[in-house]
Amino acid sequence: MSNPHDRIILNSVVNPLLPLGEGVYDDEHEIPETLKDNEEDNPKTRESKALEQKAIAACDAGCYPKALELLAQALDVAPERAAIYNNRAQVYRLMNQDLEAKMDLNRAIDLSQGRGRSACQAFCQRGLLWRKEGNDPEAMADFRRSAELGSEFAKSLLVQLNPYAAMCNKMLKNVFQALESGSNEVENPFPSIPDPSGTKQG
Template identity: 55%
Template sequence: MSSANDRAILNSIFNPLLPVGECVYEENIPEDLRDKEEATPETEEAKQLELQGVKSAETGDVAAALASFNKAIEVAPNRASSYNNRAQTLRLMGKLEEAMADLDTAVRLSRGLGRAACQAFTQRAMVHRLQGHDDLARVDFQEAANLGSEFAKAQLVQMNPYAALCNKMLHDVFSKLQRGECGGV
């Protein structure tokens, strides 16, 4: 069995857009927001295929990773996690439209709840930001923040123009203080 640290490292390798430890563990999500996935032989097979895909991605074999995730989706087409993982692979291949379609599917299948939804909202928001669609990114970051994502909360603050202005003003004041330019404070 892997440790929490091992799982965080594996997640950071396979999901480079997410911060280490972000939305990784179901036990960190409040009970009422957890995934509602039923354990079946198909979902267990899909999980094994996903692990295979992650291992392939770690070794740089993106084609094998994609094949594993495609098979996982074929075996358990209603499992949101498989779409999240395939979206990462597609993103690594530069296929952003296909990745976004998979993230949309993951959000729909998860009903916007649990780890799978948290990851999908966060990944989708990051892609929106990369594409310059900050309004769409804010919406997805807010959804991920509502599911407990500290990273999404921090991104929302960073994207707030008033917060950015206040941070700049504070930085300027502290810089002047350090240089001794402010008298009487």
């Protein structure tokens, strides 16, 4: 079994856009209730998990085709495990095969019934793909679901995508720029709303 440090490093490889340590746990006892996958502990599940670990090691070595091969074997052993689809989607994302990744994420969400760690990660990954495509409404919906399941990364992305937060950030930026320049005029971050001071904006 890998130690905590190894698990963090391996997770960062297959989750390149997630912060270090997000979703990484030493053992099943450390996983919060909201993130536990509903999986039976039987020989097939254990065999598929062992194959997943080998796939992560292959991914760590940059051997993506080998990782996909191992994950396919894991699916042959336990085809109803959502985690395998989620992990394979991570590999597809690293290979820039977004269509295949999204198909696997949809399957992971269906199999998990939108609950547990696999669903949490799948919603977040799919949200990143939606955002990459420029579909912010779908991205926000998926990040919201992931955040509700406990993803801090998804919560931070929701703040970034919130249009009101973006406008407030722009207003603060304008205020600080005005202070630095010694100007009394601050650019109106809401151009569609008249400036209540009646001052012409620069």
